Amino acid sequence: MNPATRPLSEAATLAPRTLDADAAREVDALWRAANYLTVGQIYLMDNPLLREELVSEHVKPRLLGHWGTSPGLNFVYAHLNRAIRAHELNAMYVIGPGHGGPALFANTWLEGTYTETEPGVTRDLDGMHRLFRQFSFPGGVPSHVAPQVPGSIHEGGELGYSLAHAYGAAFDNPDLLVACVVGDGEAETGPLATSWHANKFLNPATDGAVLPILHLNGYKIANPAVLARIPRAELDALLRGYGYEPHYVEGHEPAAMHELMASTVDRVVTDIRAIQCEARISATAPVRPRWPVIVLRTPKGWTGPSEVDGVKVEGTWRAHQVPLPGVRENPEHLRQLERWMRSYRPEELFDLDGRPLAEVTAMIPVGDRRMGATPHANGGLLLRPLDLPDPRSHAAPCERPGVTLSEPTRVLGRYLREVIERDSARRDFRLFGPDETASNRLDAVYEVTGKQWTGETLPVDEHLVRDGRVSEVLSEHLCQGWLEGYLLTGRHGLFSCYEAFVHIVDSMVNQHAKWLKISRHLPWRRPIASLNYLITSHVWRQDNNGFSHQDPGFIDHVMNKKAEVVRVYLPPDTNTLLSVAAHCLASRDYINVIVAGKNDSPVWLDADTAALHCARGAGIFTWAGNEGDNEPDVVLACAGDVPTVEVLAATSLLRQHLPWLRARVVNVVDLMRLQPDTEHPHGMTDPEFDALFTTHTPVIFAYHGYPWLIHRLTYRRTNHPNLHVRGYKEEGTTTTPFDMLVRNDMDRFQLVIDVIDRVTALGPRAAAVRQQMTDARQRHHVWIREHGEDLPEVRDWTWNPPK
Amino acid sequence: MNPATRPLSEAATLAPRTLDADAAREVDALWRAANYLTVGQIYLMDNPLLREELVSEHVKPRLLGHWGTSPGLNFVYAHLNRAIRAHELNAMYVIGPGHGGPALFANTWLEGTYTETEPGVTRDLDGMHRLFRQFSFPGGVPSHVAPQVPGSIHEGGELGYSLAHAYGAAFDNPDLLVACVVGDGEAETGPLATSWHANKFLNPATDGAVLPILHLNGYKIANPAVLARIPRAELDALLRGYGYEPHYVEGHEPAAMHELMASTVDRVVTDIRAIQCEARISATAPVRPRWPVIVLRTPKGWTGPSEVDGVKVEGTWRAHQVPLPGVRENPEHLRQLERWMRSYRPEELFDLDGRPLAEVTAMIPVGDRRMGATPHANGGLLLRPLDLPDPRSHAAPCERPGVTLSEPTRVLGRYLREVIERDSARRDFRLFGPDETASNRLDAVYEVTGKQWTGETLPVDEHLVRDGRVSEVLSEHLCQGWLEGYLLTGRHGLFSCYEAFVHIVDSMVNQHAKWLKISRHLPWRRPIASLNYLITSHVWRQDNNGFSHQDPGFIDHVMNKKAEVVRVYLPPDTNTLLSVAAHCLASRDYINVIVAGKNDSPVWLDADTAALHCARGAGIFTWAGNEGDNEPDVVLACAGDVPTVEVLAATSLLRQHLPWLRARVVNVVDLMRLQPDTEHPHGMTDPEFDALFTTHTPVIFAYHGYPWLIHRLTYRRTNHPNLHVRGYKEEGTTTTPFDMLVRNDMDRFQLVIDVIDRVTALGPRAAAVRQQMTDARQRHHVWIREHGEDLPEVRDWTWNPPK
Numbered sequence A, B: 001m002n003p004a005t006r007p008l009s010e011a012a013t014l015a016p017r018t019l020d021a022d023a024a025r026e027v028d029a030l031w032r033a034a035n036y037l038t039v040g041q042i043y044l045m046d047n048p049l050l051r052e053e054l055v056s057e058h059v060k061p062r063l064l065g066h067w068g069t070s071p072g073l074n075f076v077y078a079h080l081n082r083a084i085r086a087h088e089l090n091a092m093y094v095i096g097p098g099h100g101g102p103a104l105f106a107n108t109w110l111e112g113t114y115t116e117t118e119p120g121v122t123r124d125l126d127g128m129h130r131l132f133r134q135f136s137f138p139g140g141v142p143s144h145v146a147p148q149v150p151g152s153i154h155e156g157g158e159l160g161y162s163l164a165h166a167y168g169a170a171f172d173n174p175d176l177l178v179a180c181v182v183g184d185g186e187a188e189t190g191p192l193a194t195s196w197h198a199n200k201f202l203n204p205a206t207d208g209a210v211l212p213i214l215h216l217n218g219y220k221i222a223n224p225a226v227l228a229r230i231p232r233a234e235l236d237a238l239l240r241g242y243g244y245e246p247h248y249v250e251g252h253e254p255a256a257m258h259e260l261m262a263s264t265v266d267r268v269v270t271d272i273r274a275i276q277c278e279a280r281i282s283a284t285a286p287v288r289p290r291w292p293v294i295v296l297r298t299p300k301g302w303t304g305p306s307e308v309d310g311v312k313v314e315g316t317w318r319a320h321q322v323p324l325p326g327v328r329e330n331p332e333h334l335r336q337l338e339r340w341m342r343s344y345r346p347e348e349l350f351d352l353d354g355r356p357l358a359e360v361t362a363m364i365p366v367g368d369r370r371m372g373a374t375p376h377a378n379g380g381l382l383l384r385p386l387d388l389p390d391p392r393s394h395a396a397p398c399e400r401p402g403v404t405l406s407e408p409t410r411v412l413g414r415y416l417r418e419v420i421e422r423d424s425a426r427r428d429f430r431l432f433g434p435d436e437t438a439s440n441r442l443d444a445v446y447e448v449t450g451k452q453w454t455g456e457t458l459p460v461d462e463h464l465v466r467d468g469r470v471s472e473v474l475s476e477h478l479c480q481g482w483l484e485g486y487l488l489t490g491r492h493g494l495f496s497c498y499e500a501f502v503h504i505v506d507s508m509v510n511q512h513a514k515w516l517k518i519s520r521h522l523p524w525r526r527p528i529a530s531l532n533y534l535i536t537s538h539v540w541r542q543d544n545n546g547f548s549h550q551d552p553g554f555i556d557h558v559m560n561k562k563a564e565v566v567r568v569y570l571p572p573d574t575n576t577l578l579s580v581a582a583h584c585l586a587s588r589d590y591i592n593v594i595v596a597g598k599n600d601s602p603v604w605l606d607a608d609t610a611a612l613h614c615a616r617g618a619g620i621f622t623w624a625g626n627e628g629d630n631e632p633d634v635v636l637a638c639a640g641d642v643p644t645v646e647v648l649a650a651t652s653l654l655r656q657h658l659p660w661l662r663a664r665v666v667n668v669v670d671l672m673r674l675q676p677d678t679e680h681p682h683g684m685t686d687p688e689f690d691a692l693f694t695t696h697t698p699v700i701f702a703y704h705g706y707p708w709l710i711h712r713l714t715y716r717r718t719n720h721p722n723l724h725v726r727g728y729k730e731e732g733t734t735t736t737p738f739d740m741l742v743r744n745d746m747d748r749f750q751l752v753i754d755v756i757d758r759v760t761a762l763g764p765r766a767a768a769v770r771q772q773m774t775d776a777r778q779r780h781h782v783w784i785r786e787h788g789e790d791l792p793e794v795r796d797w798t799w800n801p802p803k
Helices: A008-013 A021-043 A070-087 A101-111 A113-117 A125-134 A162-170 A190-201 A232-241 A254-281 A331-342 A408-422 A443-447 A476-488 A500-519 A554-559 A574-586 A607-616 A641-657 A686-693 A708-714 A737-743 A748-758 A765-787 B021-043 B070-087 B101-111 B113-117 B125-134 B162-170 B190-201 B232-241 B254-281 B331-342 B408-422 B443-447 B476-488 B500-519 B554-559 B574-586 B607-616 B641-657 B686-693 B708-714 B737-743 B748-758 B765-787
Strands: A091-095 A177-183 A209-216 A244-250 A291-297 A429-433 A470-472 A492-497 A531-535 A566-569 A591-595 A618-620 A634-639 A663-668 A699-703 A723-726 B091-095 B177-183 B209-216 B244-250 B291-297 B429-433 B470-472 B492-497 B531-535 B566-569 B591-595 B618-620 B634-639 B663-668 B699-703 B723-726
Touching: A021 A070, A021 A101, A021 A125, A021 A254, A021 A331, A070 A091, A070 A101, A070 A177, A070 A209, A070 A254, A070 A291, A091 A162, A101 A113, A101 A125, A162 A177, A162 A190, A162 A209, A162 A476, A190 A209, A190 A476, A190 B190, A209 A254, A232 A244, A232 A291, A232 B232, A244 A254, A254 A291, A408 A429, A408 A443, A408 A574, A429 A476, A470 A476, A476 A492, A476 A500, A476 A531, A492 A574, A500 A531, A500 A554, A500 A591, A500 B500, A531 A574, A554 A566, A554 A591, A554 A708, A554 B554, A566 A574, A574 A591, A574 A607, A607 A618, A618 A686, A634 A641, A634 A686, A634 A748, A641 A663, A641 A699, A641 A737, A641 A748, A641 A765, A699 A708, A699 A748, A708 A723, A708 B708, A723 A748, A737 A748, A737 A765, A748 A765, B021 B070, B021 B101, B021 B125, B021 B254, B021 B331, B070 B091, B070 B101, B070 B177, B070 B209, B070 B254, B070 B291, B091 B162, B101 B113, B101 B125, B162 B177, B162 B190, B162 B209, B162 B476, B190 B209, B190 B476, B209 B254, B232 B244, B232 B291, B244 B254, B254 B291, B408 B429, B408 B443, B408 B574, B429 B476, B470 B476, B476 B492, B476 B500, B476 B531, B492 B574, B500 B531, B500 B554, B500 B591, B531 B574, B554 B566, B554 B591, B554 B708, B566 B574, B574 B591, B574 B607, B607 B618, B618 B686, B634 B641, B634 B686, B634 B748, B641 B663, B641 B699, B641 B737, B641 B748, B641 B765, B699 B708, B699 B748, B708 B723, B723 B748, B737 B748, B737 B765, B748 B765
Parallel strands: A091 A177, A177 A209, A209 A291, A244 A291, A429 A470, A429 A492, A492 A531, A531 A591, A566 A591, A634 A663, A634 A699, A699 A723, B091 B177, B177 B209, B209 B291, B244 B291, B429 B470, B429 B492, B492 B531, B531 B591, B566 B591, B634 B663, B634 B699, B699 B723
Antiparallel strands: A618 A663, B618 B663
16 A cells, blocks of 8 residues: 555554644645645646546646656645644745646645636636646646746756755845755755855844755656765764754655654754744854754655556656656556545545645645745845935046046945945845955945854954855855845845856856746736846956956856846946946846946046936947047947947047047947847837947947957947947956957057048058057067066056047 | 974974975975965066065066965975875876966976976076066966966866866776865855765776865955864864765974875875775775865965064965065065065075975976876877767668658767777766766667766666766766866766756856867867767757756857857757767867757758768758759758758748749758858858858748847858848747747748748738738647647648659
8 A cells, every 4th residue: 555545543643743633634634635736737637636537638648747856845845834833933935846846836726825826726626627737738837836836936947056045035034934945956066065054154143044954855867866875974974064953854654754744843943943042132142053954855756656567666766757657548557647646535635616625724824824925935025125325425526537546346335335334224235245345345345244154253354243244155156046035035135246257157147037037927926126246357357367267258148038137237437337236226127237347447427427328328428539510430339447448548549640530439338228129128229329320430349248249239230330349359368457458459559450440531641550559569569578567658548538 | 483484303303203304304395495486476577586685676566376375285286296206196186276376387397397398487597587477477377277287187267176177087097196175265166065976976996086185274365264164073074974084184383284294195095095906806895985085274375474564464364365465665565575485495495596406306206297297187198089980870761851750869879879889998988967868868878888876776776887988967067077177188078968057067168168278279288079068958849847948048158269169060960960979079179069959850861961061061951942043032041950840841831832932941050150261260251151141132040049149140241131030039938849939939930921021022922821820820829728739730740842
C-alpha cells in the first residue's frame, strides 16, 4: 500500500505528539488535496473530480509540468499554514524549486487567494476544471512559479536566487518570517552556495527572520544532487559552518513525517522568536545568533507512482517531470494515473460542487495571513514614495559651462545621504554594492549610516554597524538578489557596481525584467520601485585595473529586454546625474541603468538647465556649437561623460583650426530617445530626431559603449547613412584615461580627423589640420611611453566657449 | 622593529624543524626578494636597487597596483618552490587574488621564466629597471595576473573562478598538483562558494590534485572578509562540510611562519601522495578521499608600512592598493618608502649587476619544474589535435531536401560517442553541462562513457562512473570554469547548455575572450582548443518551461567581443550541425557558439551539400526558390533551424497562392558572414553580399534571436533599407512551438504577409491572400485555446519542393 494512502490511525498513536488526531487528519487532508490538484493540473483537461472513469479524452494532449518537487512543496505549504495559525505568524514563502508551479497554484486555489486574483477560476468544480485546464496550456498559466502566482516574489525558472531573495525580503521587516525552500539542485549553483552567508548581514533586532528549508529529494533532471549524497556528518558540518543550527525532517511515512515536521516547525519558530526577543530587549544579545535551518529529506515524486513500466520512479530522477508519460496512448498508464489520483481520496477532500471540505481548509489561515495574500509579496501595496530632496539643492555650482570641476558620484553621495536621513524613521531605502560604496565615492552616506554587518568586528574597522542602510558583500549575485527581494516587498534601493562586473548578474536581470513585464499586465500586482543601477567605475576610467575591468556591454544586454521595462541614462556631468538619479528613485516598475564617472570632471549645466536637459533626454548644447542661425556643417554628438568631454575638446580644436566650420553639439542623456517612438515610449519621432541630427549633415557620434548599439537604435532614421560612431572596441590595458581614448579611436584628435574626412568642401587648410591631428596622436604615443602620463595639452585642457 | 626585517637567527632555534638554518635563510631570501621587486614595480621609475638616495623623480607619476595581497602570494610562491624541489613535484599555480600581478611578475622574473617570454626584461639591473617601469605603465604590462604572466592560466581581474579553473586543470592530469590561492574576498562570490564542491567530481586515480590555499588576510577594498570574521570552529566546520581536511598556517612572525608553512606543505604533499597512491593501487580505496586545504592567515600588506600618517595600514584594508599614496609630493612618505624597501636588505639579495644572489635562487626549481615554465600553463604546447571522425560518416539520410526527419543533437551525440571512443587512450576530451546531456539528447555518449562522480552512489543511479568523459553539475559557473581550466591546459571540450541560462556565465565568457585576445598576440603562448558551446534547448523549443527559459541574447553578448575571437553558427539541420561541430572541435583560440535544436526536424541537406554550405557560411537554397534564371522579386532569408522551417513553409504558401512571385531562399549558418569583411575575418565583401541579398529587392529575414542583431550586422550594406527582420521580441510563455512563432510574428503566415506588404505590383490577388493569412493566424488563436495544440495544417506540414 502506498504510504500516502494509508489511513493515519496506525501512526497516530506515536508519542509525544505535537499534532492531535484532528490536526493530524487536517494537515494530511490539506496535503492530499494539494497533491491531488497538482496531478490534476499536469494531466487533466476534463473530469477533474474523477466523477466518471478516466478515459484518454480527459487527458491533455501535451503533458507538461514537474511533479517531482511538488509533493514536498505541498507538504511544506501545509505545515507553514499550520504554524501560521498556531503561532499567529506573519509569513511569506520563497520557492527555490520554482518549476513546482502546480503545487503553488494548488495551494493558493485551496486558500482562496488564487480566485481573488483570477476571479474566473472559482473555488468550485467549474474553477477546478479551469485550474487544471489552464496549467501549461496555451493561453493559460506557465508551468513555473511566476508573477501569476499570488504570494510569490520569485520567478521560478532560473535556479539559484531563492535564498538571496528571502534575505532581501526580510531586511527591515522585523515582524516577517520568510520561509525559503531551497532545492538540492539549486543548492549546487554558485549564487545559492554563497547566499547561506547572508546571515552575517541580518540583524535580529531590526530585520525579520529567514527560515531556510533545504529540500533534499535526491535528484535533479538526470543526476543525484551533491548535498543529498554527502554523509550526514558533512552536511551537518557544512550548515553549521555557514552559521546555522540544522534540524532534520527525514522519511517518507506520511503520518510520522507530519508529526516530525510539525514538531520541528514549532521548535524552530520558538527558537526564532527567542532570538528576536533577546536581540530586541537585551544589549548583550549575540550580534549574530545561530539561526535554525530545516533539512527536509523526502522521496522525489513522493506519493506518486512507485514504478512505471517495471522501473522505479518514486524516489528517483525519473519522477522529475511527468512520471506517467504515455497516458493518452497507453491504457495501463491511464489506469495507473487514475489509481494514483484516487489514492488521495478526492471524495473526502471536495464536496459535490468541487469545494474543499472543512477538514481540508481547517489548517488554512485567514485573510492576509494566508501566504498568497500577504501584502509583502505584492510589494506595491506597501510601497510609499520616497521623500526625495530636490536635486537642485545639491547641485554643483555652474556659473558658466565647464568652468568648475566636480566629482559626480561624490555629489550624488551627498544627495543619497539626505535621502537616507529623510528616510530614517521609515527605513525602506538601502544601498547595495560589492565592497565599493566608498571607492565609488558615495561615502558621504557614512555620515548618517553605516554598513550593516553582524560578523565579528575589530577596533580598526570603520562604518560597520548592526543596523545600517548600506549592504556590502563581494558577490554581485547577493547584492542583486537582496535588492530584488527588497524591492519586491515594497521598498526602494540602488545597486552601485563596477560596469564590467555587473555582467555577473546579466541572467538575474533577465529574470527580473521578465517578472516586471508580466507583472505590469496583472492588475492586482501593484507597481514596485524600479531596480536602479549606478554604474560608476566604468570602462574609460579603470586606471587601477585594466582590460579585464573594461566592458560597457551591460547596456546592450538590458536593451534586449522589453522596451516598456528598461531605461538607460548617461548623464554627462554632476547636475545631470543628480536629476537622473532623483527621477529613477521616484520611478516604478523599470530597470534603470545610470552610467556616471566618479572622477573630477567639468560641470556643463547648472541645476535648472540640467533638469530641463534630462527631461528632454537629448538636446543641443547651444553654448558649445557655433552654427548660429545657419545650418550646421557637422553634428558632433555624444552620450556619456567621457565622450562629452572629448567632443567638446574636439569642437575647441575645430574652432581653433577650422573656424569657418559650423558645428552643432548634441548630447544624449536618455539613450532610449534615439529609438523610433514606435519602438520605445521614450523614442523620438522622426521630425524630432531630424531636428537634432538633421537629414543630411555628417554626424560624428562619440558613445560610451560599443559603437554598433547606436547604429542599432538609429538605423531607421533618415540621416543614418551619414552617422559615424566611435566607442569602445575592446582595446584596453592598464593605462591613462586619454590613452584609452586613443586606443579606441575616440580621442579629440581622431574626432577632428573624422570630421575632416566626412565634411566636404572644407577648403585647402583641412589637409594640413588633418596632418596636425595625426601628428598629435603620434606625439601622444611617444610622450606617454616616456612619461607614463598624458600630454600636458590634454592633461591641462579646459573648455573655452565659442566667442 | 618590523618582524620582516628581523634577522632570522632568534627564531631559528625553535624545535622540531622542517627547515634547517640554510633552508630557512634561503626561503626567506626568496620571499624578501619577491617583496622587494613587488614594491619596486608599484613605485619606481628609476634607481631600482636604491644605489642612491630615493628622490621623487625616481617615483612613477601614477601609483597603481595592489600591495595588500602580494606578500602573501610571494610567501606561497616561495614555499611552493621549496616543495617542488623537495618532493620533485609537477606543480602549477592558480592565483585567485589576481590583482596581485606584481607578485607574479616578481617571482617569474626571479626564476627566469619572465625573461624567457619577454627577452627584453633581462635578469639583471637593466631588466629590473624595465620590470619596474613597465608595470601598470602605459605600453607596459597590466596590474593584474594576465596572459603576459608565464605560468598563469588565469585572468586575474574578475574574482570567483580560481578554484573551478584549478579543478579543470587537474582533470585527467594525474601527475599534476594545482596549487590554488583563494582570496578571502573572492571566497564571498557565488562561483567560488560552490567550487569547493568540485571535489565530488575529481577522481584521485586518474585526475591530478588540487591544493586550495585559502588566504585570509582579513579585508577586501573597504570591508572585512566574511570568512576571516567567523569563529575558527565555524570555518573548520565549513571546510570539513565541503569535504576537506583543513591545515592552519596563521601568524605574522616570518621565521615562525616559514617553519610552519614548510612543515604544513610537506604534510599536505605527503597526504596527497598517500591518497593518490592508495587510489591507484587499491580497489578498496575511498572513492572520495578527504583532500587537504591550507588556511593561510597573514596580515594584509604584511611587511609593508605599519602606520602611515598616524593610522594603521598593515593588517587593514588600507593596505589594499598603494599604502603610501603621496610619495612624489610628501617627503615623509618618500622616506618611509625608502625605509620599507631597504628593510628587505636588497644588498643581500642582488649583486651589483642586479642579478639575484645564490641564496635567493637556491629554492627555485629548474627547467620545466619552475611554475612559470610548466607546459601545462601554456596548454598549446601540449595540445594534440583530436582524432575527429568524418562528419559524413554520421550523416542523416537525405535523398531529397526535407523528406526525412532527424533529431540534430541526437545524431551529434553519436558523433561525439565516436570522438570519445577514438580518444579513449588519450583522454583529453570532455563534455560539460548542467545536468542536461541526456535531456539535450546527446546520450549516445553513455554507450562508451559515463558521468564522472565520486559522491555516494545508489543502485538505481545510471551512468555514474569514477572516471567518465562527462562532467555534470548544476552550476553553469562550474561547468564553464572547469572547461576553461581544461582547455587552457591543452585539452578539448564542449559545453552544452540551455540557451537562456548560458547568460549565467556572460561575465566569464568576457574574461576568456579577453584572455584569448591578448594571448593570440603573445608569440610564446601557443594556440589552445576553442571554447565550444552547444546551445540546444533554445528559445523556440521551451515546451516544458516558458518565458523564464526564453532568451536568445547570448549571441548578442558574444558579438561584442573582438571579432578575431568569436564565431556564431546556426546550423539549419542535422547534417549542417555535424559539419559545424567537427569544424569547431578542430579550431583553435576561438569562442564558438553553436545553436541547434534537439527536436525532430527536416533534413534539408545531404552530407556533402551540408559541408559545402557550412564552408560557405551562407548561401542560396536553390532547390527551395523559384527564381529560375530571373532576378527574384523577394529574398526570404533565414538563420537558425526553426526560422528555416518557417521560411520554407512560407515559400510553400507563396508558391501555392502567388505562383508568379519569384522567391529566393538564403540560409545563413555562420552569422559573422553578414558583417563587412573589414569588420570580421568571416565577413562577406559587398559584392558577395549583394550577390546573395541583391541591391534592391525586399528581403524578409527570419532570425533565431533578437531581430536588431541582424540590422547591426548589415546596416552598411547597399540593400539594408529593404531588409525586414523577424525574430524573438520577448513574447513567450509555456505554449506550443508554433504559438511561440505567432506570438513573436515570425510564423509562416506573418512572413507571407510581410512579403505581400513589401513587394510591389503583386497584382489584385495579393490582398485576398493577405486576408487569408490573417485569417489563418486568427484560426490558430482559436484552435490552440480550444485544443491545446497546433492547427493540423501546421502540425502535419511537410515540405514540397517547387515543380
